[in-house]
Amino acid sequence: MNKEGVEGYWGAVTSSVDWCEENYAHSYYIAEFWNTISSLAMVVLGLLGVALHHRSLGWKLSISYLLIVVVGIGSVLFHATLQFEHQMWDEVPMVWTACYLLWVLLGEHGDYGKRKNSYGIGILLYCAFATYVTSMNKGTTQFFMFQTSFGFVMWSDLYLVYQLYKKARPETLKLFQQGTVFLIFAITVWLIDSNLCFVYQYLPNPQLHAWWHVLMCTSLHYFFVACGYESVWKEEKKTNVRIGYCLGLIPFVQADDKDGRKKES
Template sequence: MSLFEKQKVVGYWGPVTSSVDWCEENYTHSFYIAEFWNTVSSFAMVVLGFLGILAHHRSLGWRLSNGYLMIVVVGFGSILFHGTLQYEHQMWDEVPMVWTACYLLWVLLQENGYEPIRYGVGISLYCALATYVTSQSKGSTQFYLFQTSFGIVMWSCLWFVWKLYKNVQNNQVIRLFHQGGKFLGLAIGVWLFDSNMCFIYDYVPNPQLHAWWHVLMCISLHYFFVATGFELMGTQQHRITYYANWIPYVQLLDKIE
């Protein structure tokens, strides 16, 4: 279905007003959900966030746990956005993404010895500017300005994570960083394909790559959170263990009975 044909499909929430309409056909599975699979997959962020808080609020402390909490907010915003394709709900997805990225950058700067108040003010000002740019522009301009402002912060975060990774000696942690990197690369690949190659789905079935982007990014973020959190703790009281032998998390040893 072409973009023009997609925009003619009207469901419960009315015509599309968001600055982007993904490749998934609108209102195919429900009159009340604009993009069904993109909406359902957004719950992965909510699940990741709550499980991350549950697993790490003691072992990693409040700063990284707050990062998981902000991912929950992004997840609910993503549900609203993909479920309605309305501009105001799109802001509930994109603005919290900017806030989350800025918060994680502040945490990483502090852990790298940067003065938290001075750089916190600078990050807050950037966050306010990015929020304004994201929420006040329209159409394709809005989409690219958001991607740029969000991308600058996220790639800055990844640079600090890379610095941390280069000094890791623990092979278990190194493997977690590698897993996070692999899932991140795969997630970016499917996002780029789904963002630019919608015309292909006129000839082949749509594998719902944007929905997979949600899931793959959640997996990548969790691997990075666990590896980074463990390294930042830097104590012998912490260890990496696995729930059901496949979901890693950081455990505080003195809590083991």
């Protein structure tokens, strides 16, 4: 939401979307201050996820967390500048992340898993197509094409997560449910912030898009931990893994050495 006549360090807005936060309200150098700061939650969560899981869950989940870091950095650039080229560093990695997660999740589902490489080629082609339509359009058409192409893959991911939930072990049921709660809140605040900016002419702005960043990456973490734990039990039948809590709050998959000692990253 622009204040008429206000222009900061990065100049006129060239991105295809400008969120409800008032531009350059807190800093001459940061277009959307709270949206920028909250994007760092993705960077922190991604790095923490790698640190906690690179031994217990291996490279597939580590790549997932690293992609979240890339999305977070792109989101910082986008919201700080509101420039189209930096918007692409936010949205295109989101497409890549959703496509990668689809490939990983397909590997966890019976017959799909047996043909994972074949599906991988199709996913790669779709990812290239979605990247093209996201980055080569402008204005409202660009935003629509991104939301459509990204949304199709993300809802497919969630469908496969739901299939894992239906067969989940007791240890992960609560994690799946908590991830779903955070996801519902995240989608709700995103929809409100996307469609009801006009109400902030009369009410204080609660910075809902910033909360979307925090809620969504929290939801992803719960799903990553739950799906990762299920994958370990399904493929490797490990009995030396359990759900632990970092600082008594943040869930993660904890591996023990053969002698029973905790092996933490």
